Each structure stands twice: as structure tokens, then as C-alpha cells.
Amino acid sequence: MTIRSSLFGAVAAAFLLAGAGAPALAAEGGGHDNRPHRLSWSFAGPFGMYDPAQLQRGFKVFKEVCAACHSANYLYFRNLTQEGGPRFTEAQAKQVAGEYQITDGPNDSGDMFQRPGRLSDHWPAPFPNDNAARAANGGALPPDFSVLAKARSYHVGFPGFITDAFIQYQEHGVDYIHALLTGYADAPADVHLQPGLQYNKYFPGNQIAMPKPISDGQVEYTDGAPQTVDQYASDVSAFMMWMAEPHLDSRKRIGFQVMIFLIVLSGLLYFTKKKIWSKVDH
Amino acid sequence: MEGHSTYQPKGKVAQWFESRLPIVGLIHSSAVAYPVPKNLNYMWTFGAILTFMLVCQIVSGVVLAMHYVAYGPVAFARVEHIMRDVSYGWLIRYIHANGASMFFIAVYIHMFRGMYYGSYKAPREVLWILGVIIYLLMMATGFMGYVLPWGQMSFWGATVITNLFSAIPWVGETIVQWLWGGYSVGDPTLNRFFSLHYLLPFMIAGVVGLHIWALHHVGQNNPDGLDIKSVAKDTVPFTPYATIKDTFAMVVFLIFFSWFIFYIPNYLGHSDNYIPANPLSTPAHIVPEWYYLPFYAILRSIPDKLGGVLAMFGAIVVLAFLPWLDTSKVRSAKYRPLFRQFFWVFVVVAVGLGYLGSQPAEGGYVIVSRIFTAYYFIHFLIILPLLGLFERPKPLPASIADAVLAKGAKGGAAVAGAAGPGTH
Numbered sequence: 001m002t003i004r005s006s007l008f009g010a011v012a013a014a015f016l017l018a019g020a021g022a023p024a025l026a027a028e029g030g031g032h033d034n035r036p037h038r039l040s041w042s043f044a045g046p047f048g049m050y051d052p053a054q055l056q057r058g059f060k061v062f063k064e065v066c067a068a069c070h071s072a073n074y075l076y077f078r079n080l081t082q083e084g085g086p087r088f089t090e091a092q093a094k095q096v097a098g099e100y101q102i103t104d105g106p107n108d109s110g111d112m113f114q115r116p117g118r119l120s121d122h123w124p125a126p127f128p129n130d131n132a133a134r135a136a137n138g139g140a141l142p143p144d145f146s147v148l149a150k151a152r153s154y155h156v157g158f159p160g161f162i163t164d165a166f167i168q169y170q171e172h173g174v175d176y177i178h179a180l181l182t183g184y185a186d187a188p189a190d191v192h193l194q195p196g197l198q199y200n201k202y203f204p205g206n207q208i209a210m211p212k213p214i215s216d217g218q219v220e221y222t223d224g225a226p227q228t229v230d231q232y233a234s235d236v237s238a239f240m241m242w243m244a245e246p247h248l249d250s251r252k253r254i255g256f257q258v259m260i261f262l263i264v265l266s267g268l269l270y271f272t273k274k275k276i277w278s279k280v281d282h
Numbered sequence: 283m284e285g286h287s288t289y290q291p292k293g294k295v296a297q298w299f300e301s302r303l304p305i306v307g308l309i310h311s312s313a314v315a316y317p318v319p320k321n322l323n324y325m326w327t328f329g330a331i332l333t334f335m336l337v338c339q340i341v342s343g344v345v346l347a348m349h350y351v352a353y354g355p356v357a358f359a360r361v362e363h364i365m366r367d368v369s370y371g372w373l374i375r376y377i378h379a380n381g382a383s384m385f386f387i388a389v390y391i392h393m394f395r396g397m398y399y400g401s402y403k404a405p406r407e408v409l410w411i412l413g414v415i416i417y418l419l420m421m422a423t424g425f426m427g428y429v430l431p432w433g434q435m436s437f438w439g440a441t442v443i444t445n446l447f448s449a450i451p452w453v454g455e456t457i458v459q460w461l462w463g464g465y466s467v468g469d470p471t472l473n474r475f476f477s478l479h480y481l482l483p484f485m486i487a488g489v490v491g492l493h494i495w496a497l498h499h500v501g502q503n504n505p506d507g508l509d510i511k512s513v514a515k516d517t518v519p520f521t522p523y524a525t526i527k528d529t530f531a532m533v534v535f536l537i538f539f540s541w542f543i544f545y546i547p548n549y550l551g552h553s554d555n556y557i558p559a560n561p562l563s564t565p566a567h568i569v570p571e572w573y574y575l576p577f578y579a580i581l582r583s584i585p586d587k588l589g590g591v592l593a594m595f596g597a598i599v600v601l602a603f604l605p606w607l608d609t610s611k612v613r614s615a616k617y618r619p620l621f622r623q624f625f626w627v628f629v630v631v632a633v634g635l636g637y638l639g640s641q642p643a644e645g646g647y648v649i650v651s652r653i654f655t656a657y658y659f660i661h662f663l664i665i666l667p668l669l670g671l672f673e674r675p676k677p678l679p680a681s682i683a684d685a686v687l688a689k690g691a692k693g694g695a696a697v698a699g700a701a702g703p704g705t706h
Contacts, residue, residue, distance in 0.1 A: 046545055074362050143557075147362065150548060151556035168545045173553065204566075244556075247365075247372045254373075255544025262537045269530040276522050281686045282320045 034201050036154055036179030039234065043241060044171050046256065049249050050242055053223060055086035058239025061219050061232050063096075066145065069137060069210075071125035074146035075243050078119040084249035085242055093119055100124050138196045140209035149173035149237065149244040154202075173244070174237040176202065181233035184212040287311030312498055317517035318524045319504035321686050325395040326502065327531035328388050334532055335385045336490065340483050342378040343427075350430065352476035354469040357432035358558045376547040382424050383550045384539045386573035389417060397604070398625055400613030401503040407605040409496040412489055414602045419486045421574065421598075426479040428571055432472060433555030438568045440467045440475070446581075449588040466561065506685040507613025508678065516682035567642060575639030576632055582643045583655040593655065600662045607662055609670025617676040621669050628661045 042051040059080070062072070077097035080088040088096070097117035102124055105112035117124065127133040134141050143151075153172040156164060179202040187199035187206075197207040217227050225231055242248070289310035291300040300306055349368050351360045364371035393413070396402055402410035425443060429436045444461055448454040463470025501510055510516045518524075542549065550572060554565050570578055577594050584590035600607075615622040631654050638651045679685040 074359070074366065079366075147556045151553055153553035165546060165549055170546055170548060251372065251376075251544055251547075255540065258540050258544060259537065262533055262540060266530065266533040266537060269526065269533055273526045273530050276526050280320055280518055280523070281683075281690055 034179075034183075036175040036202055038169070038171070038175055039178060041171050041174060041238065041241070043238070043248055045168055046252060048252055050084060050238065052085070052087040053225075054235050054238045055242050056088070057221055057223070057225055057231075058235035058237070058242075059086050060221070061214070061236040062145070062239055064219050065214055065232075066236065067123070068126055069133070069142040070145050071127070071133075071142075072123040072145040072243060073125060074144075075123040076119070077117060077121055077123070079246060081119075082246065085246060086239070090119070097121060138209055142210070145240055145243060147244045149177060149240040151244075152176045171241075174241050177237045177240060178233045180208075181214065181236070182229055287315045289315070312494075312520075313525070314519065314521040316498060316520040317501070317510070317513045318520050319502055319510060319516055319682050320518045320523075321504050321506060321682050321689075322502065322524075322527075323505050324527075324531055325391070325399075325505075327528050328392040328395065329497075330528035331388045331532055331535050332385070332392060333490065335381060335388060336483065336486060339378060339381050339385060340487070342374050342381060343480070343483065345374050346378055347476075347480060350476075352430065352473045354432060354472055354559070357430065357472060361431045373543070376543045380539065380542040380547060380550065382427060383542070383571070383573065384535070385420065386424070388535070389420065390573075393417070393601075394629065397628075398615045398622075399503055399505055400507050400608070400610070400615070402605045403608065403613050404605070405500045406496075406503065409493060409500070410605055411602050412493040412496055414598070416486055416489050416493060417601075418598060419482055419489065423479060423482040423486065424571065424573065426475040426482070428555075429472065429475050430479065431555060432559045434557040434559055434563075434565050435552050435555040435568070437467060437559035437561065438565055439570055440471065442568055443570070444471070446587075446591045446594075449591045451588070468561075503613065504682060505614060505616060506679060506682060507617065508682050508685065511681045512683070569640055572636065572640070575637070576635035577639070579635040579639035579651045580655045580658065582639075583648070583651040593659075597658060600659065604662065604666075608666045610673060610675070611670070612675040612678065617678055618669075618673060619676065620673045624661065624665055624669065628658075631657050631661070 041048070042054065043049060077093050080086055080093040080096065081090050097119055100117040100121075101114040102117045102121050103112055104115050107113055127136060130141055150173055154176050156172070180200060183201040183203070185199060185201055187193050191199060191206065193199060194207055197209055198211055199206055200208045214229055214232050216229055219227065219232060221227055221231075225235075245251075287307055287310045289307045291297045291306065296306070346364060349360065349364045349371065351357060361375070364375050366372075368374075396410065396413070425439075429440045444458055444467060447461065448458045450457060459465060461471070462468065463474060552569065552571075569575070577597055580597050581590045581594040584593050610618060610621065612618055615625055635651070635654050635658065638647055638654065641647045643651070679688060
């Protein structure tokens with residue numbers, strides 16, 4: 001029937017278009033059709049867990065490099081001691097907090113005052129407000145780090161987005177961030193860089209306001225890990241993932257227990273159902 | 283179909299209570315003695331799954347509401363507070379967010395079941411229309427719930443959808459500003475959406491009560507689409523037969539649900555919603571949650587704003603007319619070979635529209651969306667009415683019991699003379 005044959009033609013056309021026409025207009029990462037590589041993260045997969053050593057290194061990179069411009073308003077100093085995180089001791093976290101001056105007040109005279117940080121304080125933002133941040137960064141606002149690893153992604157076409165549900169791929173953000181940090185390069189000849197912007201292979205539109213933030217050897221690691229941009233990028237991305245999902249370890253652990261329970265329960269219910277229905281034609 | 287209760291309260295207290303509020307008798311006649319066709323397949327378990335999901339969403343939602351604040355400057359932060367500091371807040375939040383998607387997966391399977399087996403046909407027209415009302419309430423609830431985290435998609439999705447009402451001639455702009463509580467989506471909008479999001483699920487619960495009442499009054503449909511001729515031969519009592527089957531199906535559904543909650547909790551969401559709402563920065567692609575995508579595609583297919591709005595709402599409202607659009611006297615697609623093929627084409631079109639709704643409205647996507655949108659309405663308004671007139675259905679079995687026996691014989695099992703205890 002003509003309706004159906006033209007329909008099949010349309011369905012075929014749709015699939016062709018889906019394959020060919022995934023334009024690089026996505027605001028998500030992967031400019032110039034560059035997809036971030038998928039790295040292997042310790043926290044990926046059903047039994048994934050954060051590596052405390054990696055989180056501590058990532059924290060060092062964040063503290064020494066990124067925190068100069070980026071805030072992390074939902075990160076509290078006390079989070080550094082909690083389960084499933086970088087596993088700093090309370091003393092270490094208190095010491096880190098004490099290094100920062102926090103604005104508090106008003107006191108009884110009505111004045112705001114500075115005091116050393118405590119565990120209950122959140123990470124102090126480098127700028128007092130967004131306008132100050134923009135003014136210091138050529139008009140661009142450095143985004144807050146707290147949930148940034150979940151706020152970034154890249155286009156995964158068909159059938160990737162279906163298989164991702166089965167392999168439990170949830171690391172779009174960290175793969176993109178790692179790619180971004182290692183993706184600075186010289187602009188190709190046919191690209192005209194706007195003033196104040198740098199070329200990056202993975203940033204949407206390829207022109208990013210942030211200058212290359214980190215170079216080899218910039219941060220000293222005391223545990224022997226390589227001091228390369230690639231390592232720094234992996235470590236700070238993992239730390240950002242922890243900031244975004246601090247309960248990932250217990251989520252996956254509890255998830256395993258729940259799945260086992262439900263699978264056993266469904267098995268028992270299945271055989272009970274069979275027994276009950278065995279006497280009835282159905 | 284109710285009124286099959288044989289409940290006689292034993293004991294003085296039970297009798298005292300029953301004569302004042304016969305609720306135990308009601309539960310007995312609705313969920314214990316209530317006769318259920320014995321040929322139902324697992325497609326019939328989704329009603330129970332949906333009831334469970336409604337309770338799950340209400341319970342998780344009420345707990346979330348204890349920690350959430352619907353005020354623009356703090357809403358995003360409060361959700362993060364739930365995720366980080368509230369004991370198991372991350373679990374409750376992920377249950378609620380993924381539960382909404384599960385609710386819609388179950389409702390779509392439930393609706394497609396109804397369409398396939400002719401469950402909307404007489405005497406179940408009102409049952410079906412109540413279902414359409416529940417579906418509309420669910421869509422409103424889900425839309426408003428997605429606004430509450432006050433991320434970029436929350437804000438801009440709210441802006442796009444509320445702006446649709448400005449398409450209404452003459453009073454459109456006024457209505458939209460009345461809805462917003464201002465001249466754009468803002469704090470008043472968020473606050474009233476929270477209030478309505480809390481209210482609507484209880485209205486859904488009320489309509490679900492009517493839905494189950496309408497169902498129990500006429501009885502279940504079944505995969506063969508046959509009426510119940512003999513309660514003894516064609517049916518089994520709800521307890522234990524349907525109870526255990528529904529419970530088993532619910533636990534399997536929970537396994538699927540748990541896969542999302544614990545392992546891929548953000549898979550069905552959009553990463554842009556982890557960016558706090560910014561009225562001055564529009565995302566490159568504004569997309570609703572996946573369960574609205576087919577209607578989003580229909581909306582964008584029509585080049586005219588009012589036309590698009592009418593087509594989008596029309597696509598849902600046309601469902602309410604399904605009992606009268608389908609002229610076939612035969613209920614189940616099992617005995618309607620031509621209808622069955624058109625049904626699956628319709629499923630492909632619906633899923634295709636969903637995919638198209640997720641893509642930018644450019645180039646080839648627009649052409650295919652228009653073809654699929656046209657086909658969607660052609661299916662309901664032209665194909666279904668004509669099919670009933672021209673289709674030659676397969677011969678129907680004499681009764682449900684005969685259909686079950688025929689299935690058993692086809693399976694190679696010895697034909698039972700009479701079934702077990704349920705038939706006497």
C-alpha cells in the first residue's frame with residue numbers, strides 16, 4: 001500500500017539522516033567532530049570506587065591551580081574527611097581550612113571581619129561575585145566546580161546512547177574535562193582566533209577563554225605519580241567527579257546489595273507464581 | 283464484576299466494624315474474590331506497577347518536599363543539599379527523578395497494551411477516557427516537577443512550554459503572564475509550580491480510584507478480547523492468582539528501576555540541568571524530558587505557533603476519541619491481522635517522533651517530523667475508521683476457556699478435560 005511504502009522510505013531516510021546529519025552544532029563538547037576519548041576511571045562500572053590517592057592529588061591540583069579562578073561553593077572543608085572521598089584526617093582538613101580567611105559577621109559592633117576557616121565553612125570563592133570574576137577573566141565567567149563534572153557532556157550518537165545504558169557509562173563529564181585540559185593546541189590555518197580566546201580541540205566552537213591552565217611539572221606530587229598534564233587532568237577530573245557525586249561509592253555498593261536481593265526475591269516469586277498457577281489452564 | 287464477595291466477618295469486632303464501614307468487604311470483593319480472566323498475559327501487570335509507582339513517587343516526593351525550598355536563588359542549592367547532606371537524600375532524589383521516567387515507561391506500555399487489545403472498546407470507553415485524563419495529569423505533574431531543580435533546562439523548558447499558551451488568540455499573552463505571575467518565568471512561577479506539583483498527584487490518585495472502579499464494574503479485557511461467559515470456567519479469583527503475578531512483575535520492574543537509580547542515575551536526564559538557571563543565557567538546544575519528545579516533535583513540525591500548539595494537544599486529545607474512531611467489532615489485534623501491522627507501524631512512528639524530538643529542528647529532521655506527524659493523525663482519523671469497515675478478522679474462539687484450551691493443545695500439552703479447582 002502506498003502509505004506504507006512511502007513510510008518505509010521515510011523511516012529509511014530518517015536513519016540515513018541520523019547517521020549523516022549529526023551536525024557539530026551541539027553545545028555539548030566535541031567541536032570539529034572531535035569526540036573525547038573514553039578513559040578508564042576507577043569509579044566507572046558497577047563496582048567502581050574512588051581512589052583516595054587520586055582524589056588527594058586532584059585536590060592538590062584544584063587547590064594550587066584551579067581555585068585561583070574557579071569557586072566550589074558546595075564543597076565544605078568537612079567533606080574532605082567523609083567516607084568515600086579523599087580520606088583526609090580531621091586534623092588535615094582543619095589545617096587546610098585554617099589556611100584560608102573567611103569573611104564572617106556582623107560582630108556586635110556591626111562589622112564584618114575575617115577569621116581562619118573551620119570545617120563547617122565551604123570553600124571560599126576566589127571572587128566576591130560573578131561580575132568581579134568576569135572582570136578578572138576578560139569578561140568570561142569561570143564556572144563553579146561543584147557539579148561541573150555532571151554539567152558537561154558530549155554528543156553520543158546512535159547506537160552509542162543505547163549501549164551506554166548497558167555498560168553503565170556515566171563518565172561523559174570527566175572524559176570531556178580531561179580532553180579539554182589536554183586539548184589545547186595551535187589553531188589550524190583556517191581558523192581565525194577571536195582576540196582573547198585560545199584554540200581547544202574539544203571546546204564547543206573550539207575557542208575557549210581559559211588559557212591553558214596547567215603544564216608539565218607545575219604541581220608537585222609526593223606519591224610518585226607522573227607530573228604530566230595528562231596525569232594532572234585525570235586527577236583533577238576525578239576530584240571534580242567526587243565533588244559532583246560524593247556518595248558514588250555507597251550508591252554502587254548499596255546498588256549491588258539491592259540487585260542481589262531483588263534478583264533472589266524475583267526468583268522466589270517466580271516459582272511461587274508457577275506453583276500457584278500450576279492447577280489452572282492458562 | 284464486583285459483588286462476587288463471599289466475605290462474612292467472623293468475630294464480634296469485625297461484624298461491628300463491617301456494619302459501620304464495609305471497607306474490609308470492599309477490599310475482599312475488589313482484590314480477593316474479584317474474578318480475573320485466566321488468559322491474561324504480563325501486559326496486564328502494568329496497572330499494578332503504575333499504582334505502585336504512584337505511591338513511590340508520592341512518598342519520595344513528600345520526603346523531598348521536607349528539604350526543598352521553591353525560591354529561585356536557593357532552589358538549586360537546596361537540591362544539592364539534599365544530594366549531599368540529607369541522610370540518603372541522594373537515594374530519595376534519584377528514586378524520585380528516575381521514578382518519573384519509570385512511571386512514563388510503564389504508562390506507555392499500559393497504553394499500547396490498551397490500543398493493541400482493544401481495551402478502549404465498549405463497555406470500557408469511560409475507563410479509557412479516565413486513563414487519558416490520568417495521562418494528561420501525569421504530563422502536567424512531570425513538567426512542573428522538572429522545573430523545580432531550577433537548572434538551565436528547568437528554566438528554559440518552562441519558558442518554552444508556558445509561552446505556548448500565548449498562541450491563544452486575544453487572551454494568550456494575558457493568560458501567560460497570569461500563569462507566570464510576572465512578565466517572564468521567575469520566582470513566582472517556581473513557587474506556584476511547586477504548589478501544583480504537590481497537588482496534582484493527589485488528583486491523579488483520585489482519578490485512579492475512578493479508573494479502577496470503572497474497570498471493576500465492567501471487568502478486565504483479555505488478550506483474546508472476549509467477554510467473560512462463565513465466571514467459573516473463564517476466570518480465576520484475584521487472590522492468589524493475580525496478586526502473585528502482579529507482585530512478581532513488580533519486583534522485575536524494580537530490578538529495571540534499580541539499574542537506573544544505582545548505576546546510571548543521570549542517564550535519562552540532561553547534563554545542562556546541572557547548570558544553575560540563567561535567564562540571560564539560552565542553551566543551544568532546549569529539549570524536554572524523553573517522555574515528551576514525540577509531542578515536542580509534533581509541536582515543532584507545524585510552522586505556525588497556534589497550529590503547532592493545537593497539533594500537540596490534539597495528538598493527546600485524539601486518544602480520547604479512540605473508542606469511536608476504531609469501528610471494528612473485534613477487540614483484540616490477535617484476531618485482526620491487518621490492524622496488527624498498522625499498530626506496529628504506529629509504534630515505529632511514535633518512537634521515531636520521539637527520536638526526532640531530541641534532534642535540532644533543522645534540515646531533514648523537519649521533513650521526516652512532518653511526515654511522521656501527518657501519519658500519526660492519519661492512523662487515528664483515517665486508517666482506524668476504515669480498517670473496521672474493510673478488514674476481515676480471524677474467527678474468534680467461543681470463549682476464554684476455549685481460547686486457553688486451544689493454546690494448551692497448540693503447545694503440545696494434553697488437552698485437559700476440565701481445568702483444576704477454579705472451574706467448580
